[in-house]
Amino acid sequence: MLTIAAVKAAGAQSRATKLFDGGGLFLFVTPAGTKSWRLKYRVKGREKLLVLGRFPAMSLQQARGAREAAKEQLGRGVDPGADTPVALSFEQLAREWHQHGRSAWSPVHADEVLASLERDVFPRIGKKAPGAIEPMECLAILQELEQRGCIASARRLRHRLSAIFRFGRPRGVANDPAEGLRESMRPLPLTKPMAALTSIKDCRDLLTAAEIAGARPVTVLASRFLALTAVRLEAVRGMRWEEVDLAARIWTVPAARMKLGRAKKGDSRFDHIVPLSDAAIEVLKRAALDINGCAYDDLHSSNANLHGLVFPGRGGAMPIAEGAIRELYQRAGFGGRHVPHGWRASFSTILNEDLGRDWRTDIDEALAHTTKGAVEGAYNRAQLLERRRTVFDRWGELLSS
Structure with a gap:
């Protein structure tokens, strides 16, 4: 079985390399150094390959979890790679987006962005494929925030959701179900001006x-x-x-x-x-x-x-x-x-x-x-x-x- 240290240490070689973990799961390292988790499995005697996600956006533990989820689908007679050529969950995509953008943010803001996703989004739609998420699912998340009185936070979260879906377009995410939700959300309350003397x-x-x-x-x-x-x-x-x-x-x-x-x-x-x-x-x-x-x-x-x-x-x-x-x-x-x-x-x-x-x-x-x-x-x-x-x-x- 692989260790976290071995995964981190895996570097580019003149040829693509594979580091096996078990149960068909392996880390694929390209000559350019890109690392991705892949799963070999069989359906009706035919060997197939499923790309689970990239490292470090998908950790070793997450990759093992994805392997077990795929095996559970196989046990039910469902091909885990039948619907999409790349098994990418919304949570995986969102974490990649966060990792990509955090260099331009302050540490405090980066932590707040990730915390909002982990608290309000991932439990609801994190495991779903981005392309399978419907606008009403996003709206339900935002309306739950609004009901807690967090009107401005809901609007910020809608913007983040939309940014994540746009970030996924090169990965085959065609739609942005959060894009047209602004009109269905509560308007921002009037802000109270900061107390200041004007004389x-x-x-x-x-x-x-x-x-x-x-x-x-x-x-x-x-x-x-x-x-x-x-x-x-x-x-x-x-x-x-x-x-x-x-x-x-x-x-x-x-x-x-x-x-x-x-x-x-x-x-x-x-x-x-x-x-x-x-x-x-x-x-x-x-x-x-x-x-x-x-x-x-x-x-x-x-x-x-x-x-x-x-x-x-x-x-x-x-x-x-x-x-x-x-x-x-x-x-x-x-x-x-x-x-x-x-x-x-x-x-x-x-x-x-x-x-x-x-x-x-x-x-x-x-x-x-x-x-x-x-x-x-x-x-x-x-x-x-x-x-x-x-x-x-x-x-x-x-x-x-």
Whole structure:
């Protein structure tokens, strides 16, 4: 019998090779290195061959299970290969699709996608051939999700089902039974806008109230810096002193902490540059002195002792807690009216009104929103920092007046 180690170690040879497991099951390895599980069996004295699936999409254990299922069919007088030349189950196809696409996803998203299939789909239609699945079977799965109140999840799952069927077209899957189900599904409920202040006076009042709410100084400073830079909370929580360029008065947020696809997160071309206004510089000076006990101007000097996180948590090694600023706003009397992410809406709403429509693109760029088309985005990498600096300087003036 084969072992998992032997299957993994099987490599390409000058000729196709077969590694037998027993009961007619064997691993077929092509000269190009492609591995597939195959089953030899006899029907009415005639030897036949059934291709079960590819490794690693189909594991050794799954292949043995498929062998036993085929034998059970033979015991009932049914030819397991009579209906389709390739015995491919929907679960096998879905796992191949997942393996193919996961390199472009974050690990968390990849795990969530597979978990949704294993929880809601495979128990219902996983063992069926993709071409034998009817639209009503897919709709029943989606409606079960809807009945649990998961309307958005049902729509995402329909999209994944459709993508799996399309992925199977080169394997002979002709139809996509999930394609026409959108109209039979419940509409998405109206989303509730994120709580955000849209009056500059209210924004100032919040920052003033936060100063006297009795929170830790690092939380108050992180809150003000978040307001002045209008970045996402994770960017501020993970901010490090070495990301600040004093001479240029800019903060470079690494792509790894931006809201980007996994492939872009490792590419410095997608770093986000935030010009620092006078008000933002003042926050950094206070953070350097009050939190780190070092003058801000020593940051890049040869004997600087400023290092690590700009806004550390209680232990110093980890960032401030994810909910610290939200709790600060609740303590300051603005619970339900404004959340940390709301600064981005405040920034856009107030500045678009203050600066006018000619600055709309610059305001979007300042928020790291993608406004270019795919072709333009690939060639036009100009940061237009001076106009962006004007945007942040004006925002700093408005918040500090």
